[in-house]
Amino acid sequence: MRYTIGELARAANTRVQTIRWYEQKGLMPCPERTQGGQRRYDEAALRRLKFIRHGRELGFALADIAALLSLQDDPQAPCRKAHEIAESQLADIRGKIARLQALEKELQNMLCPRPDGTSATCKVIEVLANHALCLHGRH
Amino acid sequence: MRYTIGELARAANTRVQTIRWYEQKGLMPCPERTQGGQRRYDEAALRRLKFIRHGRELGFALADIAALLSLQDDPQAPCRKAHEIAESQLADIRGKIARLQALEKELQNMLCPRPDGTSATCKVIEVLANHALCLHGRH
Protein backbone atom coordinates (compact mmCIF):
# COMPACT_ATOMS: atom_id res chain seq x y z
CA MET A 1 0.00 0.00 0.00
CA ARG A 2 1.45 3.32 -1.07
CA TYR A 3 0.09 6.64 -0.03
CA THR A 4 0.20 10.04 -1.65
CA ILE A 5 1.00 12.85 0.74
CA GLY A 6 -2.66 13.83 0.84
CA GLU A 7 -3.75 10.30 1.74
CA LEU A 8 -1.10 10.16 4.44
CA ALA A 9 -2.31 13.47 5.81
CA ARG A 10 -5.91 12.25 5.96
CA ALA A 11 -4.84 8.97 7.56
CA ALA A 12 -2.96 10.79 10.32
CA ASN A 13 -5.39 13.69 10.66
CA THR A 14 -2.81 16.26 9.61
CA ARG A 15 -2.21 18.71 6.81
CA VAL A 16 -0.09 18.11 3.76
CA GLN A 17 2.19 21.04 4.55
CA THR A 18 2.78 19.77 8.04
CA ILE A 19 4.17 16.51 6.67
CA ARG A 20 6.49 18.38 4.31
CA TRP A 21 7.57 20.52 7.22
CA TYR A 22 8.38 17.45 9.34
CA GLU A 23 10.43 16.15 6.43
CA GLN A 24 12.32 19.43 6.24
CA LYS A 25 13.01 19.24 9.98
CA GLY A 26 14.27 15.67 9.67
CA LEU A 27 11.43 14.05 11.63
CA MET A 28 9.96 12.33 8.61
CA PRO A 29 12.31 10.55 6.18
CA CYS A 30 12.55 11.66 2.58
CA PRO A 31 10.19 9.25 0.84
CA GLU A 32 10.34 7.67 -2.61
CA ARG A 33 9.23 9.86 -5.46
CA THR A 34 7.32 9.15 -8.66
CA GLN A 35 9.00 10.02 -11.95
CA GLY A 36 7.14 13.30 -11.80
CA GLY A 37 8.56 14.06 -8.37
CA GLN A 38 5.55 13.33 -6.18
CA ARG A 39 6.07 11.73 -2.78
CA ARG A 40 4.85 8.17 -2.16
CA TYR A 41 4.74 6.80 1.38
CA ASP A 42 4.51 3.35 2.93
CA GLU A 43 3.03 1.96 6.14
CA ALA A 44 6.20 2.65 8.13
CA ALA A 45 5.92 6.33 7.23
CA LEU A 46 2.32 6.38 8.40
CA ARG A 47 3.28 4.80 11.73
CA ARG A 48 6.04 7.33 12.17
CA LEU A 49 3.73 10.23 11.38
CA LYS A 50 1.15 8.97 13.86
CA PHE A 51 3.88 8.68 16.49
CA ILE A 52 4.82 12.30 15.87
CA ARG A 53 1.22 13.50 15.94
CA HIS A 54 0.51 11.61 19.10
CA GLY A 55 3.53 13.17 20.73
CA ARG A 56 2.37 16.60 19.62
CA GLU A 57 -1.08 15.96 21.05
CA LEU A 58 0.64 15.17 24.33
CA GLY A 59 2.35 18.54 24.13
CA PHE A 60 5.86 17.31 23.40
CA ALA A 61 8.08 19.72 21.50
CA LEU A 62 9.29 18.52 18.11
CA ALA A 63 12.84 18.35 19.49
CA ASP A 64 11.61 15.97 22.19
CA ILE A 65 9.77 13.89 19.64
CA ALA A 66 12.91 13.71 17.52
CA ALA A 67 14.76 12.38 20.57
CA LEU A 68 12.03 9.83 21.26
CA LEU A 69 12.05 8.74 17.62
CA SER A 70 15.77 8.15 17.65
CA LEU A 71 15.35 6.11 20.83
CA GLN A 72 12.60 4.16 19.13
CA ASP A 73 14.82 3.56 16.11
CA ASP A 74 17.44 1.96 18.36
CA PRO A 75 15.88 -0.88 20.40
CA GLN A 76 19.12 -1.16 22.40
CA ALA A 77 18.90 2.39 23.68
CA PRO A 78 18.25 2.79 27.38
CA CYS A 79 14.76 3.77 28.37
CA ARG A 80 15.87 6.28 30.97
CA LYS A 81 16.13 9.14 28.49
CA ALA A 82 12.57 8.60 27.25
CA HIS A 83 11.42 8.43 30.84
CA GLU A 84 13.14 11.71 31.62
CA ILE A 85 11.54 13.45 28.66
CA ALA A 86 8.09 12.20 29.61
CA GLU A 87 8.62 13.09 33.25
CA SER A 88 9.59 16.65 32.51
CA GLN A 89 6.61 16.90 30.19
CA LEU A 90 4.36 15.68 32.99
CA ALA A 91 5.74 18.28 35.39
CA ASP A 92 5.21 20.93 32.75
CA ILE A 93 1.61 19.89 32.21
CA ARG A 94 0.88 19.88 35.91
CA GLY A 95 2.21 23.40 36.16
CA LYS A 96 0.03 24.49 33.27
CA ILE A 97 -3.04 22.92 34.84
CA ALA A 98 -2.45 24.70 38.14
CA ARG A 99 -1.98 27.97 36.33
CA LEU A 100 -5.07 27.58 34.21
CA GLN A 101 -7.17 26.68 37.24
CA ALA A 102 -6.12 29.95 38.86
CA LEU A 103 -7.14 31.78 35.69
CA GLU A 104 -10.44 29.95 35.63
CA LYS A 105 -11.17 31.06 39.16
CA GLU A 106 -10.39 34.68 38.43
CA LEU A 107 -12.43 34.71 35.25
CA GLN A 108 -15.37 33.13 37.05
CA ASN A 109 -15.06 35.86 39.59
CA MET A 110 -15.20 38.47 36.85
CA LEU A 111 -18.35 36.98 35.42
CA CYS A 112 -20.44 36.73 38.59
CA PRO A 113 -22.73 39.69 38.06
CA ARG A 114 -25.11 40.10 35.14
CA PRO A 115 -23.60 41.38 31.91
CA ASP A 116 -25.68 44.56 32.02
CA GLY A 117 -24.72 48.17 32.40
CA THR A 118 -21.94 50.17 30.88
CA SER A 119 -18.22 49.55 30.94
CA ALA A 120 -17.91 52.10 33.76
CA THR A 121 -19.56 49.53 36.04
CA CYS A 122 -18.22 46.43 34.29
CA LYS A 123 -16.56 43.94 36.53
CA VAL A 124 -14.46 42.42 33.77
CA ILE A 125 -12.80 45.73 33.05
CA GLU A 126 -12.61 46.65 36.70
CA VAL A 127 -10.77 43.47 37.56
CA LEU A 128 -8.30 43.91 34.72
CA ALA A 129 -7.73 47.53 35.66
CA ASN A 130 -7.31 47.12 39.38
CA HIS A 131 -6.02 43.74 40.43
CA ALA A 132 -2.65 42.26 39.87
CA LEU A 133 -2.60 38.55 39.33
CA CYS A 134 0.20 36.80 41.14
CA LEU A 135 1.04 33.61 39.33
CA HIS A 136 4.45 32.24 40.02
CA GLY A 137 6.39 30.88 37.10
CA ARG A 138 5.86 31.19 33.42
CA HIS A 139 3.23 29.51 31.30
CA MET B 1 5.99 61.48 37.91
CA ARG B 2 7.47 60.58 34.53
CA TYR B 3 8.93 57.23 33.69
CA THR B 4 11.55 56.17 31.21
CA ILE B 5 10.65 53.07 29.24
CA GLY B 6 12.95 51.00 31.45
CA GLU B 7 11.29 52.24 34.63
CA LEU B 8 7.87 51.53 33.16
CA ALA B 9 9.00 48.03 32.25
CA ARG B 10 10.22 47.36 35.78
CA ALA B 11 7.03 48.81 37.28
CA ALA B 12 4.86 46.50 35.18
CA ASN B 13 7.19 43.49 35.30
CA THR B 14 7.76 43.51 31.55
CA ARG B 15 10.55 44.03 29.08
CA VAL B 16 11.40 47.24 27.33
CA GLN B 17 10.94 45.66 23.90
CA THR B 18 7.53 44.39 24.85
CA ILE B 19 6.36 47.95 25.56
CA ARG B 20 7.69 49.18 22.23
CA TRP B 21 5.97 46.26 20.58
CA TYR B 22 2.63 47.13 22.22
CA GLU B 23 3.09 50.68 20.98
CA GLN B 24 3.70 49.42 17.46
CA LYS B 25 0.56 47.31 17.68
CA GLY B 26 -1.48 50.28 18.89
CA LEU B 27 -2.15 48.95 22.39
CA MET B 28 0.04 51.52 24.09
CA PRO B 29 -0.22 55.16 23.00
CA CYS B 30 2.76 56.96 21.50
CA PRO B 31 4.18 58.78 24.51
CA GLU B 32 5.89 62.14 24.78
CA ARG B 33 9.52 62.22 23.78
CA THR B 34 12.51 64.09 25.12
CA GLN B 35 14.42 66.37 22.73
CA GLY B 36 16.75 63.46 22.12
CA GLY B 37 13.85 61.22 21.15
CA GLN B 38 13.50 59.07 24.27
CA ARG B 39 10.04 58.04 25.46
CA ARG B 40 8.65 59.45 28.72
CA TYR B 41 5.54 57.93 30.27
CA ASP B 42 3.00 59.04 32.87
CA GLU B 43 0.83 57.22 35.40
CA ALA B 44 -1.97 56.62 32.90
CA ALA B 45 0.46 54.78 30.65
CA LEU B 46 1.54 52.61 33.57
CA ARG B 47 -2.08 51.75 34.40
CA ARG B 48 -2.72 50.86 30.77
CA LEU B 49 0.36 48.67 30.59
CA LYS B 50 -0.63 46.85 33.77
CA PHE B 51 -4.10 46.30 32.32
CA ILE B 52 -2.55 44.75 29.23
CA ARG B 53 -0.19 42.56 31.22
CA HIS B 54 -2.94 41.39 33.49
CA GLY B 55 -5.03 40.46 30.49
CA ARG B 56 -2.11 38.54 29.02
CA GLU B 57 -1.62 36.69 32.30
CA LEU B 58 -5.26 35.66 32.02
CA GLY B 59 -4.52 34.30 28.57
CA PHE B 60 -6.40 36.92 26.55
CA ALA B 61 -5.13 37.48 23.02
CA LEU B 62 -3.82 40.95 22.28
CA ALA B 63 -6.77 41.53 19.96
CA ASP B 64 -9.13 40.80 22.84
CA ILE B 65 -7.20 43.12 25.12
CA ALA B 66 -7.38 45.84 22.49
CA ALA B 67 -11.16 45.40 22.43
CA LEU B 68 -11.35 45.53 26.23
CA LEU B 69 -9.17 48.65 26.28
CA SER B 70 -11.42 50.46 23.83
CA LEU B 71 -14.41 49.50 25.99
CA GLN B 72 -12.57 50.83 29.01
CA ASP B 73 -11.78 54.06 27.21
CA ASP B 74 -15.49 54.63 26.62
CA PRO B 75 -17.37 54.49 29.95
CA GLN B 76 -20.68 54.61 28.07
CA ALA B 77 -19.96 51.41 26.20
CA PRO B 78 -22.15 48.45 27.11
CA CYS B 79 -20.58 45.82 29.29
CA ARG B 80 -21.99 42.93 27.30
CA LYS B 81 -19.10 42.84 24.87
CA ALA B 82 -16.52 42.62 27.65
CA HIS B 83 -18.61 39.92 29.26
CA GLU B 84 -18.68 37.96 26.02
CA ILE B 85 -14.93 38.18 25.59
CA ALA B 86 -14.33 37.01 29.13
CA GLU B 87 -16.89 34.24 28.80
CA SER B 88 -15.34 32.85 25.66
CA GLN B 89 -11.95 33.06 27.35
CA LEU B 90 -13.35 31.08 30.29
CA ALA B 91 -14.73 28.40 27.99
CA ASP B 92 -11.39 28.24 26.24
CA ILE B 93 -9.53 27.83 29.52
CA ARG B 94 -11.88 25.11 30.70
CA GLY B 95 -11.29 23.25 27.46
CA LYS B 96 -7.56 23.56 27.91
CA ILE B 97 -7.76 22.28 31.47
CA ALA B 98 -9.80 19.24 30.43
CA ARG B 99 -7.35 18.54 27.65
CA LEU B 100 -4.31 18.88 29.85
CA GLN B 101 -5.85 16.62 32.49
CA ALA B 102 -6.28 13.93 29.85
CA LEU B 103 -2.63 14.37 28.88
CA GLU B 104 -1.60 14.19 32.52
CA LYS B 105 -3.40 10.90 32.89
CA GLU B 106 -1.83 9.41 29.83
CA LEU B 107 1.64 10.57 30.77
CA GLN B 108 1.22 9.18 34.27
CA ASN B 109 0.24 5.91 32.69
CA MET B 110 3.40 5.97 30.59
CA LEU B 111 5.55 6.49 33.63
CA CYS B 112 4.19 3.74 35.87
CA PRO B 113 6.99 1.20 35.49
CA ARG B 114 10.57 1.80 36.47
CA PRO B 115 12.72 3.68 33.94
CA ASP B 116 14.96 0.67 33.40
CA GLY B 117 15.55 -1.48 30.41
CA THR B 118 15.97 -0.61 26.79
CA SER B 119 13.70 1.30 24.47
CA ALA B 120 12.40 -1.98 23.07
CA THR B 121 10.58 -2.47 26.36
CA CYS B 122 9.98 1.18 27.10
CA LYS B 123 6.44 2.07 27.93
CA VAL B 124 6.82 5.70 26.90
CA ILE B 125 7.76 4.76 23.38
CA GLU B 126 5.28 1.92 23.26
CA VAL B 127 2.41 4.22 24.17
CA LEU B 128 3.40 6.79 21.59
CA ALA B 129 3.79 4.13 18.95
CA ASN B 130 0.60 2.22 19.56
CA HIS B 131 -2.17 4.27 21.02
CA ALA B 132 -4.10 7.01 19.37
CA LEU B 133 -5.15 9.75 21.71
CA CYS B 134 -8.67 10.87 21.15
CA LEU B 135 -8.99 14.42 22.34
CA HIS B 136 -11.82 16.35 20.88
CA GLY B 137 -11.19 19.89 19.84
CA ARG B 138 -8.05 21.82 19.37
CA HIS B 139 -5.80 23.19 22.07
Place this chain on the structure above:
DNA sequence: CTACACCCTACAATCGCTGTAGGTTCAAGC
Protein backbone atom coordinates in the same frame (compact mmCIF):
# COMPACT_ATOMS: atom_id res chain seq x y z
C1' DC C 1 -7.10 13.74 -24.82
C1' DT C 2 -8.98 16.72 -21.77
C1' DA C 3 -10.35 18.04 -17.22
C1' DC C 4 -9.35 18.66 -12.76
C1' DA C 5 -7.99 17.28 -8.31
C1' DC C 6 -3.93 16.83 -6.48
C1' DC C 7 0.96 17.59 -6.16
C1' DC C 8 5.43 20.51 -6.36
C1' DT C 9 8.71 24.46 -4.54
C1' DA C 10 9.44 28.64 -2.37
C1' DC C 11 8.29 32.07 0.39
C1' DA C 12 5.33 35.20 3.54
C1' DA C 13 2.31 35.45 7.52
C1' DT C 14 0.66 34.09 12.04
C1' DC C 15 1.26 35.12 17.52
C1' DG C 16 3.70 37.33 21.12
C1' DC C 17 7.34 38.32 21.98
C1' DT C 18 12.99 38.04 22.41
C1' DG C 19 17.51 39.00 20.75
C1' DT C 20 20.96 41.38 18.00
C1' DA C 21 23.55 45.12 15.68
C1' DG C 22 24.95 49.51 15.42
C1' DG C 23 24.35 53.81 16.88
C1' DT C 24 22.58 57.99 20.20
C1' DT C 25 21.22 60.23 24.61
C1' DC C 26 21.02 61.17 29.44
C1' DA C 27 22.60 61.85 34.10
C1' DA C 28 26.17 61.50 37.44
C1' DG C 29 30.78 62.21 38.92
C1' DC C 30 35.05 64.74 38.32
Place this chain on the structure above:
DNA sequence: GCTTGAACCTACAGCGATTGTAGGGTGTAG
Protein backbone atom coordinates in the same frame (compact mmCIF):
# COMPACT_ATOMS: atom_id res chain seq x y z
C1' DG D 1 32.63 71.53 30.88
C1' DC D 2 33.92 66.72 30.04
C1' DT D 3 33.88 61.91 30.35
C1' DT D 4 31.94 57.67 31.32
C1' DG D 5 28.64 54.16 31.01
C1' DA D 6 24.02 52.66 31.50
C1' DA D 7 20.05 53.16 29.24
C1' DC D 8 17.91 54.52 25.22
C1' DC D 9 16.93 54.55 19.87
C1' DT D 10 15.61 52.07 15.17
C1' DA D 11 15.49 48.23 12.34
C1' DC D 12 15.48 43.75 11.56
C1' DA D 13 16.05 38.53 12.33
C1' DG D 14 14.54 34.56 14.94
C1' DC D 15 11.65 31.40 17.81
C1' DG D 16 7.99 27.20 17.39
C1' DA D 17 4.78 24.94 14.77
C1' DT D 18 2.38 25.50 11.62
C1' DT D 19 -0.86 27.83 7.83
C1' DG D 20 -1.53 30.23 3.64
C1' DT D 21 -0.29 31.89 -0.92
C1' DA D 22 1.54 32.12 -5.70
C1' DG D 23 2.61 30.02 -9.70
C1' DG D 24 3.29 26.29 -11.65
C1' DG D 25 3.60 20.65 -12.81
C1' DT D 26 1.54 15.69 -12.43
C1' DG D 27 -1.57 11.76 -12.39
C1' DT D 28 -5.74 9.58 -13.38
C1' DA D 29 -10.68 9.00 -14.70
C1' DG D 30 -13.84 9.56 -18.24
